[in-house]
Structures are given as C-alpha cells and as structure tokens.
Amino acid sequence: MALPIGDSGLAKAAVIALPLGLLYVFYTYIVYPLFLSPLRNIPTAHWSCAVSSIWIDYQRRGFAQAVELLRAAHERHGPIIRLSPYEVSVSSMEAAKKVYIERGGYPKPKWWAAFFSTYGVINGSSMIGGHGDKMHAVRKRDHGNVYSKSTVVSSDEVKTLGKELLPDLLAIIDSKVAKEEGVLDMFKPNGAVGVDFTSAYIYGRPSGTHFLRDLSAGVHWFRHADNWFKQRGGPTEAKESLKWMEGWGLRSANGSEKEATLEKGLAPVQRQLSSRGLAGKDLASELLDHVLAGAEGPRVVLTYLEWELSRNPSIQSRLRKELPRDIDTIASDIKALDSLPMLEAVLVETMRCHTPFPGAMYREAPAEGTTLHDYFIPGGTQISASLGIFHYNRDVFEKPEEWNPDRWLTGDQEKLSMMRNWFWAFSKGSRTCTGKDFILIVMKMAIAAIYSQYCTRVVDDSGMEPEDHVSAAPVGESLVLKFERVQE
Numbered sequence: 352m353a354l355p356i357g358d359s360g361l362a363k364a365a366v367i368a369l370p371l372g373l374l375y376v377f378y379t380y381i382v383y384p385l386f387l388s389p390l391r392n393i394p395t396a397h398w399s400c401a402v403s404s405i406w407i408d409y410q411r412r413g414f415a416q417a418v419e420l421l422r423a424a425h426e427r428h429g430p431i432i433r434l435s436p437y438e439v440s441v442s443s444m445e446a447a448k449k450v451y452i453e454r455g456g457y458p459k460p461k462w463w464a465a466f467f468s469t470y471g472v473i474n475g476s477s478m479i480g481g482h483g484d485k486m487h488a489v490r491k492r493d494h495g496n497v498y499s500k501s502t503v504v505s506s507d508e509v510k511t512l513g514k515e516l517l518p519d520l521l522a523i524i525d526s527k528v529a530k531e532e533g534v535l536d537m538f539k540p541n542g543a544v545g546v547d548f549t550s551a552y553i554y555g556r557p558s559g560t561h562f563l564r565d566l567s568a569g570v571h572w573f574r575h576a577d578n579w580f581k582q583r584g585g586p587t588e589a590k591e592s593l594k595w596m597e598g599w600g601l602r603s604a605n606g607s608e609k610e611a612t613l614e615k616g617l618a619p620v621q622r623q624l625s626s627r628g629l630a631g632k633d634l635a636s637e638l639l640d641h642v643l644a645g646a647e648g649p650r651v652v653l654t655y656l657e658w659e660l661s662r663n664p665s666i667q668s669r670l671r672k673e674l675p676r677d678i679d680t681i682a683s684d685i686k687a688l689d690s691l692p693m694l695e696a697v698l699v700e701t702m703r704c705h706t707p708f709p710g711a712m713y714r715e716a717p718a719e720g721t722t723l724h725d726y727f728i729p730g731g732t733q734i735s736a737s738l739g740i741f742h743y744n745r746d747v748f749e750k751p752e753e754w755n756p757d758r759w760l761t762g763d764q765e766k767l768s769m770m771r772n773w774f775w776a777f778s779k780g781s782r783t784c785t786g787k788d789f790i791l792i793v794m795k796m797a798i799a800a801i802y803s804q805y806c807t808r809v810v811d812d813s814g815m816e817p818e819d820h821v822s823a824a825p826v827g828e829s830l831v832l833k834f835e836r837v838q839e
C-alpha cells in the first residue's frame with residue numbers, strides 16, 4: 352500500500368527504528384543474559400530464568416514464597432541458583448555470611464523502603480524499611496538498648512506488663528474451663544498476647560491495645576493489620592486499612608505523649624526515640640512499623656508451640672516440671688525464666704520447624720559487585736536466602752521435619768553451635784530483628800504462664816498447615832484445645 356505523501360519521513364524513521372528496537376530487545380533479553388551476563392553460568396531454577404523473571408514472578412504470585420520449590424532447586428543445583436536474569440538465591444552459610452553479616456551485610460532493595468511507607472514517609476531510614484545505608488545505621492543507634500536482652504530482662508516495665516497481662520490471658524482460659532469444658536480456640540488470644548505486650552512497650556499501657564480484655568476488638572484490629580501486611584482483599588482494601596492503622600498509630604503516639612505530661616513518663620520505646628529527636632510523622636511511622644512487625648510473629652509461633660505441646664504430652668510434662676508455679680515469679684524473675692532449658696528448647700525448635708517468616712530475605716549486591724561461590728555477581732543483582740531452607744538442612748538438623756526439642760538439649764557442643772549457626776528465624780547481621788530479645792521473653796512468659804497452670808490437648812487442629820505467604824501462619828487461623836487445670 353502506498354504511504355500518504357508527507358508521512359514518508361516518518362515511514363523512513365520507522366524503517367530504521369523498528370529493526371534497531373528489535374535488535375535492542377534481542378540483545379538485552381536474549382544475547383546479554385544468555386552469552387554475556389556474568390550470571391550466565393549459574394544454574395537456573397527453571398530453564399526460563401536465564402532470560403526472564405516470568406517463572407519466579409508466577410511462583411511468587413499473591414506473596415507466595417515458593418520455599419519448597421527453591422529448596423528442591425538448590426538440592427538439584429547446589430548453593431547458588433539463578434531465579435531471573437537479575438536475581439539469585441543462595442542456600443549456603445558461606446554465602447549467607449557474606450550477604451547478611453560481614454561488614455554489615457548488603458543493603459535491602461529500594462522497593463522495600465517504599466513498601467513500608469506509612470504516613471507518607473518513605474522509610475529510607477526506618478528500622479524495618481531502611482535501605483541499609485548510613486541513614487539506617489543512624490536510626491539503629493537512635494534505638495539505643497531499648498530492645499536489648501540486658502534491658503528487657505531487667506526492665507521494670509516488662510515485669511509490670513507481665514504482672515498485668517498474664518492474669519488477663521489466664522482469665523480467658525479460666526472462663527472457658529468454668530463454662531465450656533475448657534475448650535478454647537487459641538489463635539486470637541495468641542495474637543492478643545503479642546500485640547498487647549508490644550504496643551504497651553512502645554506506647555505505654557494506657558495507649559496500647561487491650562485485646563486480652565476484649566478479644567473482639569482484636570478481631571477488628573487484626574483485620575486491618577492483615578489487610579495491609581498480608582495484602583488481603585486487594586490493593587484498595589490494603590490502602591484503606593493502612594489509613595485506619597495510621598489513625599490508630601497516631602492516636603497511640605499522641606496518647607503516650609499525653610500520659611507523659613501527666614508525669615507518668617513516656618513508654619520505653621517512644622521515650623528512647625523522642626530523646627533522640629524523632630518527632631511527628633517520622634516518629635509515628637517508626638513506631639507503627641514496630642507494632643506491625645511484631646503483631647504477626649508471636650501469634651504464629653505461640654499457636655504452633657501450643658499445638659506441638661498438645662500433641663506431645665511427655666514433653667509438655669517435662670516442660671511443666673521446670674516452670675515456676677506462680678505467675679508473679681514468672682513475671683518478676685525474667686532472668687531465671689530466660690535460663691530454663693526446656694522452655695528455650697521448645698521455643699527455638701518451634702521457630703525452626705514452623706519458621707514464621709520462612710521466605711526470601713531480600714538484599715542487593717553492592718555497586719562494585721561481589722563474588723559468591725566463585726561467580727561474579729554484578730552490583731544491583733537481587734540476592735536472597737530463604738530462612739525455611741536453612742532450617743530444613745539435613746546435614747545440620749537430623750530429620751528436620753520432626754519437631755524435636757531434645758535436639759537443642761544435646762551435650763555435643765560442636766553440634767549445638769552448628770545448629771545455632773543455622774538458626775535464622777530472626778535473620779542475622781545488621782538487619783536482624785530489632786524486637787527479638789523482647790518478644791522471646793514475652794513468648795516465654797506466655798507459655799510459662801499457660802503450662803504452669805494447665806495441661807492441653809488437641810480438640811480440632813484442622814487447617815494447621817502453613818500458608819504459603821510472607822507469614823507461614825496456619826491456613827485455618829485456628830487451633831482448638833482443651834484445657835485442664837494442673838492437679839497440685
């Protein structure tokens with residue numbers, strides 16, 4: 352067909368541009384990744400990963416983590432595999448040390464900071480969202496020792512929280528024992544434990560949540576937290592729920608300030624960050640990140656731990672033997688609680704076997720590039736290890752699929768130190784979980800309080816298989832147990 356006069360210049364340009372464009376696409380998406388990229392010799396998880404991210408994007412649809420698929424791919428191909436032309440996964444401790452630990456580890460990808468944006472603050476510096484540069488390091492210093500183990504075990508605030516909240520938790524169980532033959536679904540109370548303790552430590556008890564007193568208020572709160580964190584119900588709901596959470600977070604931070612003017616003093620975390628000059632949206636955003644980061648883990652861990660104890664009565668009674676009988680002692684002598692070997696073993700084994708966040712912990716190769724397992728990895732390449740893969744390494748954990756707390760009670764120090772090396776439930780290095788020592792104590796308090804007073808067995812554990820998501824919570828979000836008072 353003849354081209355209209357006047358369009359001939361355009362046509363000529365198109366005749367030149369089209370093949371050039373095609374050449375560019377051919378070079379970028381075929382020639383470079385297959386024949387020139389430094390990553391070209393790394394084995395691929397799927398043949399298409401050499402030229403496209405379609406396979407891994409598909410496996411990760413809806414925030415799935417594909418840990419099983421990646422584990423199988425590592426078993427087939429070794430400790431480093433390509434997931435796309437610009438992304439690799441590693442499964443060895445040698446690579447993990449380099450990526451996460453040595454010299455502060457590699458930075459998080461920039462999209463991470465944008466995802467954790469609250470109050471319109473792009474969290475380039477915040478603990479959870481920060482990219483991993485100097486800004487993040489300064490923010491980390493601003494936290495001081497507020498979450499450190501030495502602070503938490505000797506904190507009067509944590510002791511007071513234990514004395515107030517553990518009786519609330521036991522009251523929920525007591526009321527079921529009195530009225531409904533002791534049958535209770537523990538998923539919601541477990542969520543309430545995590546968020547009541549965490550929000551009180553952050554904002555102060557009056558401004559934190561009180562879900563152990565009113566579980567139905569917790570249902571509403573967690574619906575919004577899940578809509579945002581787990582992106583339930585689609586992007587519109589996630590946006591609305593984030594707005595709702597921001598409103599709640601601001602009210603809590605302001606409430607905490609008001610308490611302080613009544614000379615009751617600010618709560619530990621808000622006090623620490625305010626003293627370093629954080630204020631307004633920056634402060635509200637940092638604090639809300641902590642609550643959201645801390646809301647999910649404990650309900651997953653406590654639910655799986657109660658499930659395992661309910662299925663293993665002999666371990667349950669061995670645990671009970673070492674627990675103080677009295678709630679006041681559990682809450683006030685935190686150092687003693689923290690040194691109980693069986694309590695430590697059941698908790699760590701649960702977090703190994705039912706890793707709450709088992710998927711990829713994303714990082715980026717530094718600008719100058721790096722070398723992993725003798726392959727050069729160019730700067731900007733996305734690198735990750737999946738925590739669930741570490742925890743099921745057969746060379747480290749015998750029969751990894753078995754929940755066996757005794758593996759942590761071995762006298763073989765070499766074995767123990769190797770297992771500790773491979774225990775990554777809180778990640779490691781400069782980006783390790785900020786709240787880990789705090790929440791470990793909280794979970795120990797809750798388990799000690801329950802099992803010093805009650806025996807449990809399973810009534811209904813349908814739906815305990817883990818969701819394939821950022822959080823591996825039981826798909827049924829429910830665990831029905833029968834509670835019986837321990838006979839004196």
Ligand code: HEM
Pocket residue numbers: 478479480549640641642644645646647648649652707708712713776777778779781782783784785786787789790
């Ligand atoms: C069982 C409970 C918890 C688990 C399993 C858990 C797990 C994790 C993991 C795996 C990371 C590292 C992510 C990465 O390397 O990319 C992390 C980071 C973080 N967690 Fe936790 N967490 C828990 C509870 C908490 C609590 C209670 C808080 C706050 C009070 C908290 C605050 C944070 C923060 C602020 C970060 C970001 C640290 C940084 O990037 O520098 N977490 N957590």
